[in-house]
Amino acid sequence: xxxxxxxxxxxxxxxxxxxxxxxxxxxxxxxxxxxxxxxxxxxxxxxxxxxxxxxxxxxxxxxxxxxxxxxxxxxxxxxxxxxxxxxxxxxxxxxxxxxxxxxxxxxxxxxxxxxxxxxxxxxxxxxxxxxxxxxxxxxxxxxxxxxxxxxxxxxxxxxxxxxxxxxxxxxxxxxxxxxxxxxxxxxxxxxxxxxxxxxxxxxxxxxxxxxxxxxxxxxxxxxxxxxxxxxxxxxxxxxxxxxxxxxxxxxxxxxxxxxxxxxxxxxxxxxxxxxxxxxxxxxxxxxxxxxxxxxxxxxxxxxxxxxxxxxxxxxxxxxxxxxxxxxxxxxxxxxxxxxxxxxxxxxxxxxxxxxxxxxxxxxxxxxxxxxxxxxxxxxxxxxxxxxxxxxxxxxxxxxxxxxx
Amino acid sequence: xxxxxxxxxxxxxxxxxxxxxxxxxxxxxxxxxxxxxxxxxxxxxxxxxxxxxxxxxxxxxxxxxxxxxxxxxxxxxxxxxxxxxxxxxxxxxxxxxxxxxxxxxxxxxxxxxxxxxxxxxxxxxxxxxxxxxxxxxxxxxxxxxxxxxxxxxxxxxxxxxxxxxxxxxxxxxxxxxxxxxxxxxxxxxxxxxxxxxxxxxxxxxxxxxxxxxxxxxxxxxxxxxxxxxxxxxxxxxxxxxxxxxxxxxxxxxxxxxxxxxxxxxxxxxxxxxxxxxxxxxxxxxxxxxxxxxxxxxxxxxxxxxxxxxxxxxxxxxxxxxxxxxxxxxxxxxxxxxxxxxxxxxxxxxxxxxxxxxxxxxxxxxxxxxxxxxxxxxxxxxxxxxxxxxxxxxxxxxxxxxxxx
Numbered sequence: 001x002x003x004x005x006x007x008x009x010x011x012x013x014x015x016x017x018x019x020x021x022x023x024x025x026x027x028x029x030x031x032x033x034x035x036x037x038x039x040x041x042x043x044x045x046x047x048x049x050x051x052x053x054x055x056x057x058x059x060x061x062x063x064x065x066x067x068x069x070x071x072x073x074x075x076x077x078x079x080x081x082x083x084x085x086x087x088x089x090x091x092x093x094x095x096x097x098x099x100x101x102x103x104x105x106x107x108x109x110x111x112x113x114x115x116x117x118x119x120x121x122x123x124x125x126x127x128x129x130x131x132x133x134x135x136x137x138x139x140x141x142x143x144x145x146x147x148x149x150x151x152x153x154x155x156x157x158x159x160x161x162x163x164x165x166x167x168x169x170x171x172x173x174x175x176x177x178x179x180x181x182x183x184x185x186x187x188x189x190x191x192x193x194x195x196x197x198x199x200x201x202x203x204x205x206x207x208x209x210x211x212x213x214x215x216x217x218x219x220x221x222x223x224x225x226x227x228x229x230x231x232x233x234x235x236x237x238x239x240x241x242x243x244x245x246x247x248x249x250x251x252x253x254x255x256x257x258x259x260x261x262x263x264x265x266x267x268x269x270x271x272x273x274x275x276x277x278x279x280x281x282x283x284x285x286x287x288x289x290x291x292x293x294x295x296x297x298x299x300x301x302x303x304x305x306x307x308x309x310x311x312x313x314x315x316x317x318x319x320x321x322x323x324x325x326x327x328x329x330x331x332x333x334x335x336x337x338x339x340x341x342x343x344x345x346x347x348x349x350x351x352x353x354x355x356x357x358x359x360x361x362x363x364x365x366x367x368x369x370x371x372x373x374x375x376x377x378x379x380x381x382x383x384x385x386x387x388x389x390x391x392x393x394x395x396x397x398x399x400x401x402x403x404x
Numbered sequence: 405x406x407x408x409x410x411x412x413x414x415x416x417x418x419x420x421x422x423x424x425x426x427x428x429x430x431x432x433x434x435x436x437x438x439x440x441x442x443x444x445x446x447x448x449x450x451x452x453x454x455x456x457x458x459x460x461x462x463x464x465x466x467x468x469x470x471x472x473x474x475x476x477x478x479x480x481x482x483x484x485x486x487x488x489x490x491x492x493x494x495x496x497x498x499x500x501x502x503x504x505x506x507x508x509x510x511x512x513x514x515x516x517x518x519x520x521x522x523x524x525x526x527x528x529x530x531x532x533x534x535x536x537x538x539x540x541x542x543x544x545x546x547x548x549x550x551x552x553x554x555x556x557x558x559x560x561x562x563x564x565x566x567x568x569x570x571x572x573x574x575x576x577x578x579x580x581x582x583x584x585x586x587x588x589x590x591x592x593x594x595x596x597x598x599x600x601x602x603x604x605x606x607x608x609x610x611x612x613x614x615x616x617x618x619x620x621x622x623x624x625x626x627x628x629x630x631x632x633x634x635x636x637x638x639x640x641x642x643x644x645x646x647x648x649x650x651x652x653x654x655x656x657x658x659x660x661x662x663x664x665x666x667x668x669x670x671x672x673x674x675x676x677x678x679x680x681x682x683x684x685x686x687x688x689x690x691x692x693x694x695x696x697x698x699x700x701x702x703x704x705x706x707x708x709x710x711x712x713x714x715x716x717x718x719x720x721x722x723x724x725x726x727x728x729x730x731x732x733x734x735x736x737x738x739x740x741x742x743x744x745x746x747x748x749x750x751x752x753x754x755x756x757x758x759x760x761x762x763x764x765x766x767x768x769x770x771x772x773x774x775x776x777x778x779x780x781x782x783x784x785x786x787x788x789x790x791x792x793x794x795x796x797x798x799x800x801x802x803x804x805x806x807x808x
Contacts, residue, residue, distance in 0.1 A: 251786070254790075255782075259720040284794070386691035
């Protein structure tokens, strides 16, 4: 049985993802669709609106056969680590192809870009270093470095967010010579950062913004979502009275920072170059997450970067937790969140030949990464009422979700 | 000008304290009454109902001339460290006498007991060690050890809480040969732990219990409080809508523990002998502070001891913060919280001859202990609304309170 992998965040699972899934099915001709999905915190440093278990249900009901978790330590990271975790997880579970969305939409452009990049990598690294040294943000610094080596053209613009991610997947595959065929489909209409819902394929950002603004799934929002996503959004809210957003975590994060000293702060992943002083100083005068990030941000420290740091602070993720990942070749386990009957049939075969454990319940396997997973999950649920918090945390130790 | 020192917690400042103050004034014949007062967290490991600034106002309005702070690192501790911090602070500010309340009420009994104790100290320590080894709690272990050396008689019962504290003050004075004259007044009627208000001199515990039960200062409660205390209780509530109690801190403390690993927990002051596993394990199933302490407590780990540990967890107070205090001879500074005109006149003279800095605003003097003070204060105010939290935290950097 052939499997095709998708790399998704699902916040929430919208029509764009559905479109992508159908394209991937058609192009790959695979009989099993596997999604590696971010857990409760997303790449841009935000809590997911609803938890990973409810998003897993939406994904399975929409045509995905297997949902595996992108470990937390890889999820809230810049594109290199995010790509390493995603691609290596899909590789361990044995996909023969990976399909990713991009602004470019032309697979051959990515392959050509990779070849150019390898040829000029030393120039790129030198430019990048110089740009960072000037005080530019990482996105800007790498954008100008790509320009220098001719990778910011109309055909292949590596300053666009989905192209950057896609290029990172390609690099991970080709650098490690993985037996995976990668192809891309064009991200249509709404971009990654678009804030208004302008079509039936809206960006996750715009849907998210509208959801929090309206406080319920309006008809306009519903028109951009698969029915299964709408159902899970409503179900989660019905059970918890919460759709997660950063502001709800302000009291916890503020308390945490106000009881840390500078050296502890500097031990948190992402707190570099004396940022601990800026975080502490601004904390004294702030009354919301928004106000706080706004007070910290600089040309170099972008909004997204600070949001990621806030996730690491909230979840107590230290430099010592992340450092070893940068040099490790693969992932230490694959965690199964859910599957259909079709997915189960695939896994029954696949698990016999896997090189790393397939984890189906949290305490089953002991690993440093799973401890980080547990802390992240605890932090995510910490804003719920005690009785619901307890009940929802138990999902982590339950069996995977099986539907269909 | 002669000064007499009192060691108080003021939670709240009740008629018993007023009685004690009048007795102390009469007995010492001092012209200046100085109180060393616990800050926002009290010896038994509880947040004070209202903050130290409002309690300072009540104390000054009730006849105290100077209020200085018992540094946080000494305040939430067993009697030895508590006594060291209190007595040394009063010594640095130059009191010629100290008056403490006790169940015994006879000063000579304490002096005699000290002499017996010094003579038989090695037997006491050996008994104590053996009893602790058997798994007894510290209070029980020391009670039986005192019995062994004849210090649990009717005249001098060192199993009673105020006698224990008083004996610790005497030891601190005589061990260091401080030029301080100590005397005791009898604690009348209601004991330390009494839970009902039975007379106009009620215990702090009973007043506290009643206050939280009723949610306002009833006539019965008011009859046990000086008018100034009642006023400050009401004023604090009016400004913040809060009287502090442990349950309000449950979401923060639970979040904190759920995102710590075992080794971090074991670094917190008081978390010894594998207690980190018990704290983490019970956290998963608990929905309140009460339920949580009840699940952790054992014969050896008493309710009070766990409450103290919870304060250290909440305030992020580590073993490395407290360890050096045990061997230090004195306190590194004296922090002034408030004074009357009379107190000011005393301090104008006294500060010229003091051996340690007199700190009147928090950032004035840099010290490890003051950093702990700031973290404790931040933790205490963390349950207030953001705008009020910000305003109240600023009290720490303001000038001392001056009245009269």
